[in-house]
Amino acid sequence: MTEQTSNPxxxxxxxxxxxxxxNLGKQTVAQSPASAGTAAPAQAWTDxxxxxxxxxxxxxxxxxxxxxxxxxxxxxNYFQFNENFLKTFEQLSAAGSSVTDWQSFWNKALAxxxxxxxxxxxxxxDMMGFWEMPLENxxxxxxxxxxxxxxxxxxxxxxxxRSPPGTDAFRENINRMLSIPGLGYTRExxxxxxxxxxxxxxYQKAEQKYADIFNKMGMYTVERLQEKLxxxxxxxxxxxxxxxxxxxxxxxxxxxYAEIVTTEEYADINAALVNTLMAWKxxxxxILDNLLSSFNMPTRKEVDVLHARIHQLRKEAGKLRETQDxxxxxxxxxxxxxxxxxxxETLKANAAASSGKAAPxxxxxxxxxxxxx
Amino acid sequence: MSPLKITPDKMLQEMYEFNKKxxxxxKNLSQIGEIDVxxxxxxxxxxxxxxxxxxxxxxxxxxxSTPLLIVYALVNRPYMADLQDGRSLIQGLRKAGQDVYLxxxxxxxxxxxxxxxDDYLNGYVDRCVNFICKKHGIDRINxxxxxxxxxxxxxxxxxxxxxxxxxxTMVTPVDFHTxxxxxSHWSRKLDVDLMVDTMGNIPGEMLNWTFxxxxxxRLTGQKYxxxxxxxxxxxxxxxxxxxxxxxxDSPDQAGETFREFTxxxxxxxxxxxxxxxxxxxxxxxxxxxxxxxxxYATQDHLVPPDASKALKGKTGTKDYKEIDFRxxxxxxxxxxxxxxxxxxxIGKWLDERSE
Numbered sequence: 001m002t003e004q005t006s007n008p009x010x011x012x013x014x015x016x017x018x019x020x021x022x023n024l025g026k027q028t029v030a031q032s033p034a035s036a037g038t039a040a041p042a043q044a045w046t047d048x049x050x051x052x053x054x055x056x057x058x059x060x061x062x063x064x065x066x067x068x069x070x071x072x073x074x075x076x077n078y079f080q081f082n083e084n085f086l087k088t089f090e091q092l093s094a095a096g097s098s099v100t101d102w103q104s105f106w107n108k109a110l111a112x113x114x115x116x117x118x119x120x121x122x123x124x125x126d127m128m129g130f131w132e133m134p135l136e137n138x139x140x141x142x143x144x145x146x147x148x149x150x151x152x153x154x155x156x157x158x159x160x161x162r163s164p165p166g167t168d169a170f171r172e173n174i175n176r177m178l179s180i181p182g183l184g185y186t187r188e189x190x191x192x193x194x195x196x197x198x199x200x201x202x203y204q205k206a207e208q209k210y211a212d213i214f215n216k217m218g219m220y221t222v223e224r225l226q227e228k229l230x231x232x233x234x235x236x237x238x239x240x241x242x243x244x245x246x247x248x249x250x251x252x253x254x255x256x257y258a259e260i261v262t263t264e265e266y267a268d269i270n271a272a273l274v275n276t277l278m279a280w281k282x283x284x285x286x287i288l289d290n291l292l293s294s295f296n297m298p299t300r301k302e303v304d305v306l307h308a309r310i311h312q313l314r315k316e317a318g319k320l321r322e323t324q325d326x327x328x329x330x331x332x333x334x335x336x337x338x339x340x341x342x343x344x345e346t347l348k349a350n351a352a353a354s355s356g357k358a359a360p361x362x363x364x365x366x367x368x369x370x371x372x373x
Numbered sequence: 374m375s376p377l378k379i380t381p382d383k384m385l386q387e388m389y390e391f392n393k394k395x396x397x398x399x400k401n402l403s404q405i406g407e408i409d410v411x412x413x414x415x416x417x418x419x420x421x422x423x424x425x426x427x428x429x430x431x432x433x434x435x436x437x438s439t440p441l442l443i444v445y446a447l448v449n450r451p452y453m454a455d456l457q458d459g460r461s462l463i464q465g466l467r468k469a470g471q472d473v474y475l476x477x478x479x480x481x482x483x484x485x486x487x488x489x490x491d492d493y494l495n496g497y498v499d500r501c502v503n504f505i506c507k508k509h510g511i512d513r514i515n516x517x518x519x520x521x522x523x524x525x526x527x528x529x530x531x532x533x534x535x536x537x538x539x540x541x542t543m544v545t546p547v548d549f550h551t552x553x554x555x556x557s558h559w560s561r562k563l564d565v566d567l568m569v570d571t572m573g574n575i576p577g578e579m580l581n582w583t584f585x586x587x588x589x590x591r592l593t594g595q596k597y598x599x600x601x602x603x604x605x606x607x608x609x610x611x612x613x614x615x616x617x618x619x620x621x622d623s624p625d626q627a628g629e630t631f632r633e634f635t636x637x638x639x640x641x642x643x644x645x646x647x648x649x650x651x652x653x654x655x656x657x658x659x660x661x662x663x664x665x666x667x668x669y670a671t672q673d674h675l676v677p678p679d680a681s682k683a684l685k686g687k688t689g690t691k692d693y694k695e696i697d698f699r700x701x702x703x704x705x706x707x708x709x710x711x712x713x714x715x716x717x718x719i720g721k722w723l724d725e726r727s728e
Contacts, residue, residue: 014396022389026382045388052392060403067617068399074597075395082384090381106377233376240378242387246598253590261586262558271562278564282571304486304573311487318496 014056021048045079081249082242085109106229114222192287199280206272213269217256224252391601398604405607408614411452413463415475419504423479426501432467437720439515439538439727440472440505444498444529446521447630448580450622451477453706454519456615460707462716469720471515476501480624486573488627490634491652494529502536513538515723520544520676520702524638527684530661532654539726541666541719544702546676548683550642555587556675560639569628577623587674616707645687658684664692664726668705668715675702694722 025045053072060068088109228248232239239245260266289299419426443463445451454475455463466473476498481488505514516537518526523545530537549557568575585592603609643649649656665688669681678697685693696718698705705711 014400015393018389018392018396021392022385025385025388049392052396056396056399060399064402064405064614066621067614068402070593071395071398071597071601074594075391075601077594078391078598079388082388086381086384089377089379089384229376236376238376238378240383242379242384243598245377245379247595250590250595254588257589261555267558267562270559271564275562275564275567278567278571282567285571303483307484307487310484315492 014052017052017055045083046076049075049079078246081246084113085242085245103230107226110222110226114219192283192290196280196283196287199276199283203273203276203280206269206276209269210273213260213266217253217260220256220260221249221253224256225249228252394601394604398601398610401604401607401610402614405611405614408611408618410457410615410618411455412458412461413455413467418474418508419501421497421500423481423485424497424501425477425479426504427475427477429463429467429473429475431472432464433470435470436472437470437515437724437727438509439511439513439723440474440509441466441515441517441723442501442505443473443475444516444518444522444526445476445478446519447478447493447626448521448623450619450624451475451519453619453703456619456707457612459709459712460612461712462706465712465716466720469716469724471720471723474501474505478624481574481627482625483573486628489629489652490525490528493630494525495532495652495654498525498529499533499536502533506536512536515539515541515727517541517543517719518545521546521634524644527644527658527661528649528651528656530663531656531658532651532660534660534662537663539664539666539723540661541668541723542681542684543668544670544673544676544681544705545667545684546638546680547687548642548645548680549639551677551679551683553677554680556583557639557642559583560635563635563640565632565635565640569632573628574625575628575631577625580626581621581623584675616703645683658687659689661688662690664694664722665690666694666696666719666722668696668698668719670698670700670702670705672700672704673702692726 049072053068057065057068088105091105225248228251229239239248261270285300289301292299414430415427416430417425418428443451443454445454455461458464463473463475502514506512513536516526516530516539518524518541520543523542524547526540526542527545527547530540546554551557600613603613637643637649641648644656644658647655647657665684667681667684669676669678671678673681682695685695696715698711698715700708700711705715
């Protein structure tokens with residue numbers, strides 16, 4: 001617990017912030033005529049949450065911040081979802097209960113959503129934040145396992161590379177440039193760099209295909225949502241709050257997702273995303289190793305070989321230990337056997353002596369001598 | 374008549390309520406403090422490299438004379454089986470009179486990248502079995518494998534049938550090529566050799582991404598929106614934080630083991646075909662002639678029921694039983710209903726088959 005969050009003044013400040021936001025929102029909604037086609041401040045709700053979080057974040061214990069960030073991210077997605085439909089609900093509300101053709105309002109809103117998905121690139125502010133999740137998760141994952149801080153791929157300005165118009169032609173030009181043979185005594189290094197760029201372009205292509213299939217999923221989800229709403233309409237089931245609509249949207253999304261990710265097409269795209277990234281990373285590792293080698297520093301390749309040799313040595317040492325244990329066990333058994341044999345002979349001799357008979361001649365069977373004796 | 378009865382005013386009110394709850398939730402979450410997991414008392418009795426063998430303090434006077442060794446998966450942390458009071462498989466097994474041991478694999482790092490399945494199964498697991506047998510003066514133990522740990526337990530029992538008295542598998546993949554196995558479907562075209570040669574150990578974050586990608590909108594989105602309603606309840610908030618801690622606490626995978634397991638099991642489906650070779654042992658499930666109890670979850674999206682049920686008829690045992698639990702891959706450990714059903718059933722089954 002931080003002093004701030006337990007402070008009643010802080011808590012009442014939070015309450016006041018949201019009360020003020022609510023009052024402003026009410027005014028804005030009241031003033032925004034549906035017929036004028038202007039939405040309520042489209043980004044205002046999301047921005048308000050963002051602003052609130054920025055003030056609250058420093059008060060949150062650092063070990064809980066990752067979880068809070070997830071709450072806020074999803075809260076923003078939820079707000080964005082609501083903002084996207086606000087205009088439609090304003091129009092429906094203005095038309096009143098007499099509206100019979102609610103579907104035309106609704107279909108217009110959904111058509112706009114579909115339009116957003118078909119035109120989107122990675123960084124489209126109109127795209128429903130919801131659909132960014134798998135892509136964002138991939139980016140964050142790759143960023144966390146990358147040598148470079150933050151999102152490395154955004155850092156090299158890849159957004160332009162992904163713009164649909166002319167992308168293939170653009171890539172082809174780059175490929176042509178990269179195919180120019182290296183010259184001079186640094187030609188090998190040039191060729192390594194060119195190969196690296198080729199591999200990076202392949203990764204970009206794979207990432208674009210991944211984004212494209214998610215756009216496709218987004219469009220299908222909109223259609224699925226439409227179907228679900230029509231089904232509810234037929235059953236006479238009303239949707240009285242945004243949460244119910246959001247849950248329907250999630251259901252539609254998961255259904256469409258499950259249908260598409262089980263296809264061969266998706267498996268190919270998913271594997272290509274990983275494989276092309278690995279190919280690029282492996283190449284970069286080779287370049288880094290060359291650089292380290294030039295500084296006479298240990299390289300990844302050398303360390304891997306060391307690990308493999310240590311592992312092998314440990315296995316051999318383990319086997320030797322086991323063999324030694326077996327030998328010692330068998331040594332001990334042999335000694336025990338001889339001791340017992342001698343005791344038996346002694347007992348026989350004593351028995352014979354006490355009965356007055358001559359002790360039988362001792363016979364020795366040939367047995368292998370225990371080593372060490 | 375429109376089914377949409379939402380007005381802008383209502384929307385605003387909903388958002389306001391949502392934000393209020395979020396604010397209260399922030400206050401509550403920041404007061405929770407440290408999240409404790411792993412509630413059953415235990416002691417570390419054997420350690421090798423990163424692996425630790427734990428012995429749990431018995432909870433009953435009368436104990437099953439054959440101790441039970443739990444082999445967990447490599448891909449997550451084992452405290453899921455002992456998450457909190459009232460939601461602990463281990464607590465349930467102890468109450469059912471079992472003498473419980475558990476292998477904690479730890480967090481592999483770069484020095485572990487060459488570890489193979491042979492090292493894990495014929496090395497660590499076998500030496501843990503030796504340790505327990507020596508300590509108790511017995512020849513054989515009871516074995517319980519969870520998820521990938523169940524697959525390991527099957528392999529171990531097939532390779533060393535003389536060391537295991539009874540075998541329990543829980544949510545264990547056996548046939549990796551059932552039509553509804555999404556993980557297997559996604560992994561078929563992966564260049565695993567390239568992946569391991571490039572990365573060495575496979576980062577836990579990558580596996581996390583894969584698991585969350587199976588139901589991304591529910592698991593990374595809707596779940597948090599749902600939770601906002603419950604953040605004001607400290608107990609519910611703590612439970613949630615425990616699960617979050619576990620979900621995102623994924624160890625890296627030793628590179629060579631990941632290579633072997635993904636190629637041999639996921640891609641080639643070698644276990645059911647008898648094509649798995651581990652350290653010179655050909656893994657033949659028919660070698661398993663001991664009693665087998667196979668527990669699976671009917672709504673498991675990670676290990677589909679058919680992937681587990683495929684075990685039937687594959688072993689050489691005449692004493693094979695299945696228990697199905699109506700729930701998911703995680704629910705089978707943490708749900709209240711699971712605690713009432715599963716540990717007592719496992720305990721009873723083991724007691725009937727132990728001396």
